[in-house]
Amino acid sequence: MTHSRPNTSRPATARFILLGLMAALFLALAGCTSLPKVDREAIASEAIPMSPTTALGKIAKDSLPAPDLSGFRLMPLGTFSYDTRLQLARRAESSLDVQYYHFENDASGRYLLRALRDAANRGVRVRLLIDDLYTGGQDKLFLAFAAHPNVQVRLFNPFCCARDRGQAGRFLASTGDWSRVNHRMHNKMFIADGAMAVFGGRNVANEYFLRNDKAENFIDVDAFATGFIIAPMQALFDRYWNSDPVYPLESVAKTDLSREQLLAQFEEWTGPANTMPPEALPPNDILGYGPIADDLEGGRLGLIxxxxxxxxxxxxxxFESGDELxxxxxxxxxxxxxxxxxxxxxxxxxxxxxxxxxxxxxxxxxxxxxxxxxxxxxxxxxxxxxxxxxxxxxxxxxxxxxxxxxxxxxxxxxxxxxxxxxxxxxxxxxxxxxxxxxxxxxxxxxxxxxxxxxxxxxxxxxxxxxxxxxxxxxxxxxxxxxxxxxxxxxxxxxxxxxxxxxxxxxxxxxxxxxxxxxxxxxxxxxxxxxxxxxx
Known part of the structure; x- marks a missing residue:
C-alpha cells in the first residue's frame, strides 16, 4: 500500500482558495449524486455511563477526591500521548468513543485502529467519528474496520462524490456544494468506559506522535482526564454522533469486497508486516511523569x-448564517x-x-x-x-x-x-x-x-x-x-x-x-x- 498525506493539520486554505477560483471551469463535475437519506432515530445511540465494575471505572472512582472535581495530566510528549490512547483501548471493557478531525492511514493510525479492533473483539462497543476531509482514497480501510462486530464508523459532513480522490478532486467534484464542504469538524477526544479520556490538539497521524522521520513533527499538548468532566464529554460526543451532519460510513462509502475480504484486508494492512508498533517509551516526559500504564497497573491515578x-x-x-459568536x-x-x-x-x-x-x-x-x-x-x-x-x-x-x-x-x-x-x-x-x-x-x-x-x-x-x-x-x-x-x-x-x-x-x-x-x-x-x- 502507498500511504501519503498533505503536510497540514487543517483545511489547506491556499488550495481551497485556488479550487474556488477554478470551480467555474469544472461545473461538469458538480453533477454527482447527493447525500443519502438516513433514518436518524433508527441509528441513534447513547454513551454508556461509567461503571465501577470495570477496571478503569474502579480506578477512576478510587482516585476521585470529590465528586465535583476533575483530574488531569498534561502530555506534551507525543509518544506518551499516543501510548495513553493505546493503554485505554487495551483496558476498556464497555465502550470506546473516539472523535477526530484527522485519522490518518499511516503506522500510527493503523496501529490504533488495530487496538480498537482488539477491544471490539473483546465485546467493547467502539464508535469512531471522523471528519471526512482527509479520508480521500481511504474508504476501504475504514470499511474494513467497520466490518468487525461491535464497531461503528461515522463521517462528519461527508463528500458525496469522488471519494477515491484526494482533497483537490473531491472539492472540484463538490463545486455546487461548496458552502457545505468548506466546513469541518475539528474536535478531538478519546473516551474509554465513560471513566477516562484524552483530549487536546493532536490528531491521529505520525507527525503528532513524533513518528514522522521524513518531515517536521508537531509541538502539541494533550491532557489525560478523569472525574467530573467525563460525563459532559460523553454528552458532547453523543450530540455529534446523532447529529444531522453525521452519516454512517456505509451510507456514503462503497466497496465490491465482501465482509470476509474486508476483514482479511484489515488484518493484512494493520499487521506487523505493514504497520510497525511504536517504540518503547522513555522513563519519563519533560514534566517528570512516567507512562500512564504505571498508574493504571497500580490502581491509582496521580493527577492534578x-x-x-x-x-x-x-x-x-x-450551516448557520452570520458570523456572530x-x-x-x-x-x-x-x-x-x-x-x-x-x-x-x-x-x-x-x-x-x-x-x-x-x-x-x-x-x-x-x-x-x-x-x-x-x-x-x-x-x-x-x-x-x-x-x-x-x-x-x-x-x-x-x-x-x-x-x-x-x-x-x-x-x-x-x-x-x-x-x-x-x-x-x-x-x-x-x-x-x-x-x-x-x-x-x-x-x-x-x-x-x-x-x-x-x-x-x-x-x-x-x-x-x-x-x-x-x-x-x-x-x-x-x-x-x-x-x-x-x-x-x-x-x-x-x-x-x-x-x-x-x-x-x-x-x-x-x-x-x-x-x-x-x-x-x-x-x-x-x-x-x-x-x-x-x-
Whole structure:
C-alpha cells in the first residue's frame, strides 16, 4: 500500500482558495449524486455511563477526591500521548468513543485502529467519528474496520462524490456544494468506559506522535482526564454522533469486497508486516511523569485536580448564517474566560489571526494593564503560509498595544537541548493553549482565527487549577524562551525586527527569518486575493 498525506493539520486554505477560483471551469463535475437519506432515530445511540465494575471505572472512582472535581495530566510528549490512547483501548471493557478531525492511514493510525479492533473483539462497543476531509482514497480501510462486530464508523459532513480522490478532486467534484464542504469538524477526544479520556490538539497521524522521520513533527499538548468532566464529554460526543451532519460510513462509502475480504484486508494492512508498533517509551516526559500504564497497573491515578467545564460548538454550526459568536460556541467560551483576566494572559495558537474582534479584546485587556503574551508559528515554521499572511497584517498593531509576541523557529527548536525527548524532526507549533492569571487554563482544538470562530466546529476545556496552569506555563516557556523569536518594532521607523539569543548573544533579524525571498513575494502578491474569513 502507498500511504501519503498533505503536510497540514487543517483545511489547506491556499488550495481551497485556488479550487474556488477554478470551480467555474469544472461545473461538469458538480453533477454527482447527493447525500443519502438516513433514518436518524433508527441509528441513534447513547454513551454508556461509567461503571465501577470495570477496571478503569474502579480506578477512576478510587482516585476521585470529590465528586465535583476533575483530574488531569498534561502530555506534551507525543509518544506518551499516543501510548495513553493505546493503554485505554487495551483496558476498556464497555465502550470506546473516539472523535477526530484527522485519522490518518499511516503506522500510527493503523496501529490504533488495530487496538480498537482488539477491544471490539473483546465485546467493547467502539464508535469512531471522523471528519471526512482527509479520508480521500481511504474508504476501504475504514470499511474494513467497520466490518468487525461491535464497531461503528461515522463521517462528519461527508463528500458525496469522488471519494477515491484526494482533497483537490473531491472539492472540484463538490463545486455546487461548496458552502457545505468548506466546513469541518475539528474536535478531538478519546473516551474509554465513560471513566477516562484524552483530549487536546493532536490528531491521529505520525507527525503528532513524533513518528514522522521524513518531515517536521508537531509541538502539541494533550491532557489525560478523569472525574467530573467525563460525563459532559460523553454528552458532547453523543450530540455529534446523532447529529444531522453525521452519516454512517456505509451510507456514503462503497466497496465490491465482501465482509470476509474486508476483514482479511484489515488484518493484512494493520499487521506487523505493514504497520510497525511504536517504540518503547522513555522513563519519563519533560514534566517528570512516567507512562500512564504505571498508574493504571497500580490502581491509582496521580493527577492534578481542579474544577473544570467542557464545551463544543453545535454540530450544525457550519450551516448557520452570520458570523456572530454564539454563546454556545467554543470560541465564545474561550474568549469569555480570557476577558476575565486581571493580570496576565499567555497563549499559543499555531494559526493566529485576531481580526477586528480579537484586536478589540486585546485592546480591552491592555487598557486594564493585563500583560498579554502570544506565541504562534513563524513564516519558516508554519504549515499554512497563507494563514501567516492574515496574521502578519496584525503584528504591528499587536506590538503597538504592548502585546509580547513570539514566533516559533523550527531551526531553533532543533537546537534546543531541553527538547531532547522531542527528537530532531520537531519544528511546528500545533498546541492551542491559554493560561489566565496563572490560575485558569484552556486546552482544546480551537485556534485563535476566523475559521475556528465561525466555520469549523471545535472542542475545549477550561480548568481552574494554579498547579496545572504552572505546568502549562512551563511547557510554553520551553519554546517561547529558547526556541522562538521575540518580535519588536523599531521606534524610529516602525519596522519589525526578530530577536533571538544565540550562544548567549542577542541576534537581530530585519527580515522574516528562515524564509525565502520568493515565499515572501508570493505571499505579498496574494494579499488582495485571500479573504480573511477563509483563513
Amino acid at each position: 485536580w481542579g474544577s473544570a467545564y467542557v464545551f463544543a460548538d453545535y454540530p450544525d454550526k457550519p 454564539l454563546e454556545t460556541s467554543a470560541t465564545y467560551n474561550a474568549v469569555e474566560a480570557i476577558r476575565k483576566a486581571k493580570k496576565e494572559v499567555v497563549a499559543t495558537s499555531p494559526y493566529l489571526v485576531p481580526g477586528m474582534r480579537g484586536m478589540a479584546l486585546l485592546q480591552a485587556l491592555r487598557s486594564r494593564g493585563v500583560k498579554v503574551t502570544l506565541m504562534t508559528n513563524s513564516l519558516g515554521s508554519t504549515d499554512e503560509p497563507v494563514v501567516h499572511l492574515g496574521y502578519s497584517a496584525y503584528r504591528e498593531d499587536m506590538l503597538r498595544l504592548g502585546v509580547d509576541l513570539y514566533e516559533l523557529s523550527s531551526v531553533r527548536v532543533k537546537k534546543n537541548k531541553r527538547n531532547y525527548l522531542f527528537g530532531a524532526s520537531l519544528g511546528r507549533l500545533h498546541a492551542k493553549l491559554v493560561v489566565i492569571d496563572r490560575q485558569t487554563s484552556f486546552i482544546g482544538s480551537m485556534n485563535l482565527d476566523p475559521r475556528s470562530a465561525t466555520t469549523n466546529t471545535e472542542f475545549g476545556a477550561v480548568i481552574d487549577s494554579p498547579e496545572l496552569a504552572k505546568e502549562l506555563i512551563r511547557i510554553i516557556d520551553i519554546d517561547r524562551l529558547q526556541s522562538a523569536y521575540r518580535l519588536r518594532l523599531i521606534p524610529e521607523t516602525g519596522r519589525l525586527q526578530w530577536l533571538s539569543i544565540e550562544d548567549d548573544e542577542e541576534v537581530v533579524h530585519d527580515t522574516e527569518p528562515e524564509s525565502s525571498g520568493w515565499l515572501r513575494l508570493k505571499l505579498w502578491l496574494l494579499t488582495h486575493f485571500v479573504p480573511e474569513s477563509l483563513l
